[in-house]
Amino acid sequence: MALNIIDLIKGQLGPALISQAASQYGESESGISKAISGLLPAVVGGMANNAEKPTVLDAITGAAGSGMLSNLLGGTSNNSLITTVLTAIFGDKTAGVVNAISTYSGVSNSTSSSLLNMVTGATLGSVGKYAADNNIGASGITGLLNDQKGIVSSLLPAGLSLASLGIGNIFDEHEAETVKVTSYDQPKVEVNRGGNTNSHTAPSDSNNEGGSVWKWLLPLVLLALAAWFLWKQYGKKPEPVTETTEIAPIDSSMSTANDSAAVMMPQKEVTDIDLNGKMLKGYANGMEASMISFLKSDGYKNAADDAALKDTWYNFDNVNFKINSATELEPGSEGQIKNLAEILKAYPDTKIKVGGYTDITGDAVQNKELSQKRADFIKAELAKLGVGSQVIEAKGYGSEFAKVPATASNDERAVDRKMAVRFTK
Numbered sequence: 001m002a003l004n005i006i007d008l009i010k011g012q013l014g015p016a017l018i019s020q021a022a023s024q025y026g027e028s029e030s031g032i033s034k035a036i037s038g039l040l041p042a043v044v045g046g047m048a049n050n051a052e053k054p055t056v057l058d059a060i061t062g063a064a065g066s067g068m069l070s071n072l073l074g075g076t077s078n079n080s081l082i083t084t085v086l087t088a089i090f091g092d093k094t095a096g097v098v099n100a101i102s103t104y105s106g107v108s109n110s111t112s113s114s115l116l117n118m119v120t121g122a123t124l125g126s127v128g129k130y131a132a133d134n135n136i137g138a139s140g141i142t143g144l145l146n147d148q149k150g151i152v153s154s155l156l157p158a159g160l161s162l163a164s165l166g167i168g169n170i171f172d173e174h175e176a177e178t179v180k181v182t183s184y185d186q187p188k189v190e191v192n193r194g195g196n197t198n199s200h201t202a203p204s205d206s207n208n209e210g211g212s213v214w215k216w217l218l219p220l221v222l223l224a225l226a227a228w229f230l231w232k233q234y235g236k237k238p239e240p241v242t243e244t245t246e247i248a249p250i251d252s253s254m255s256t257a258n259d260s261a262a263v264m265m266p267q268k269e270v271t272d273i274d275l276n277g278k279m280l281k282g283y284a285n286g287m288e289a290s291m292i293s294f295l296k297s298d299g300y301k302n303a304a305d306d307a308a309l310k311d312t313w314y315n316f317d318n319v320n321f322k323i324n325s326a327t328e329l330e331p332g333s334e335g336q337i338k339n340l341a342e343i344l345k346a347y348p349d350t351k352i353k354v355g356g357y358t359d360i361t362g363d364a365v366q367n368k369e370l371s372q373k374r375a376d377f378i379k380a381e382l383a384k385l386g387v388g389s390q391v392i393e394a395k396g397y398g399s400e401f402a403k404v405p406a407t408a409s410n411d412e413r414a415v416d417r418k419m420a421v422r423f424t425k
Contacts, residue, residue, distance in 0.1 A: 005127060005148050006040055008126050008127070009119075009126045010284075010285050011126075011285065011289055011290065011292075012069055012072060012122040012125065012126055013072075013118075013119070014285050014287075014289065014314075015286070015287070015290065015314075015315055016287075016290050016312055016313055016315065017073065017290075017312070018033050018036070019313070019315070020311055020312055021073055021115070021118070025108075025111040025114065027107045027108070028106075029415070031111075032105075032111075032115065034104065034107075035101050035102075035104070035105035035107050035111070035115050038101050039097075039101055039112075039115055039116055039119040040119050043116070043119050043120050043123050044123060045149070046090055047085070047089055047123065048146060048148040049089070049149065050088055051141070051143075051145035051146050055088045056085055056089065056145075057138045057142065059124055060124055060127050060128045060131065061128060061131065061132075061138070062081055063121075063129075064128035064132040065132070066081070066128075067298075067302050068121050068124060068125040068128075069121075069125035069126070069294075069297040069299060070294075070297060070298070070308075072118050072121050072125075073118060076117040076120070076121035077114060079121060081124060082117050082120045082121050082124065085120055086116070086117075086120060097116065098112045098116055125297070127145075129297065131144075269283065270282065271284045273289050273292060273339075275288075275292055275342060275343060275346050276346055278342065280339045280342060281335065282336065282339055283317055283318070286317045286318075287314045287315060287317050287340075287421075288336070288340070288343065290314055291314050291343055291421075291423075292343060294423075295347050295350065300423050303423070303425065305425050306424050309422060309423045309425065310422065312422055313421070314421050314422065315419070316419045317336070318333060318336045319333045319336050319337060319419055320333050321333075321419075326370055326373030326374045326376075327373075327377055334381075337381050337382065338385060340382065340421065341382055341387045344382070344390045345386070350390060351390050351391075351392045351423065351424050352390060352391055352392065352421045352423055353392055353393045353394070353395065353422050353423075353424045354375045354378050354382075354391060354393070354394040354395070354419070354420075354421050355375060355394075355396075355397060355419070355420045355421070356370075356371030356372060356373075356396040356398075357371055357396075357402070357417065357418050357419070358371050358399050358402065358416065359404060359406075359413035359416040360399045360402040360413070360416065361399075361406045362399075364399055368396050368399075369396070369398075370396070371397060372394075372398075374396065374419060375395055375419070378394065379391045379394035393424070401416075403416060404416050
């Protein structure tokens with residue numbers, strides 16, 4: 001099976017980076033995630049369609065040793081490799097792509113443009129690193145990119161197509177062919193004056209079969225109509241969880257409002273995460289995957305000091321405390337703390353800081369005290385697992401960084417109630 005480059009790149013664009021980008025650009029995390037979900041297949045498709053251009057290949061090989069992956073948010077805005085590639089794959093269509101993604105995701109044009117640079121940087125860096133790690137030359141990179149052509153259109157989120165991005169005419173004809181194969185007429189519904197409902201499909205060019213055709217066609221039409229109705233009622237595709245929503249820990253505030261209802265947890269896919277040959281169980285693109293990807297990219301090793309690391313936090317997506325408790329975890333939470341300990345053991349030179357946060361409701365002083373106790377608890381648990389020397393600090397921030405207003409619903413405020421870690425020097 002051919003490597004899916006998009007899966008390779010997603011490890012660089014995890015929840016921590018999305019949260020940081022949302023804060024930096026003043027956008028919602030869902031808008032940032034939605035924009036990335038549209039940009040990523042478009043960029044990969046553009047590179048796949050220009051896989052033999054020397055400028056594209058040179059940029060990929062040049063990105064391998066540039067340290068691009070260690071500073072995606074701050075180091076991609078004026079990068080010459082990124083500018084060269086965007087010109088090569090989109091040409092004068094670049095502004096159209098930016099505008100289409102802005103309209104689709106709800107972020108501003110300037111944010112969309114910055115995200116395009118960031119996604120392109122992540123693509124160049126990921127493919128370049130993969131090629132370098134596996135000793136793949138220019139012809140191999142071309143083959144790898146060509147393998148992506150058949151899947152790019154199918155990976156665009158609902159509501160986007162290469163044509164809607166204004167770039168269908170600069171890609172291969174694959175998308176047009178796919179549309180021809182997968183486009184079907186939906187049954188039409190008419191209501192007559194008597195209130196009766198009739199359904200039919202477009203008339204056939206031949207009526208030679210007469211009434212006998214309807215003996216098998218009518219049940220199929222009715223079945224299709226029923227399926228279509230159910231799809232309209234219940235089958236609306238949700239926002240992709242992998243690029244739009246983090247699993248926020250259950251209540252970490254002292255507020256009684258937070259005690260009134262449990263936080264609804266979006267479902268995410270549990271998968272095997274490769275830690276240098278050892279498999280950890282965790283969410284795809286979750287905390288463990290994002291941290292391991294960063295460490296494997298030598299992002300920590302190449303960071304000059306703590307200032308280069310302090311703005312990137314990795315949220316626990318499966319560590320939940322019981323309501324108003326700082327010492328009792330919800331069942332299943334221990335697993336992610338153990339995973340973090342395994343990551344630290346695999347990279348013994350790394351150090352981390354633990355942070356605790358609450359939403360804006362309740363007493364600010366009590367919130368800060370609770371968040372501090374929870375951060376201390378996680379630090380103590382990591383010490384029990386043998387990596388205490390790598391946990392430099394545990395700090396409770398309470399509602400200091402809460403963004404969602406107190407008037408919002410309990411579920412909406414869940415994004416502010418979290419435990420997180422970051423790398424430090």
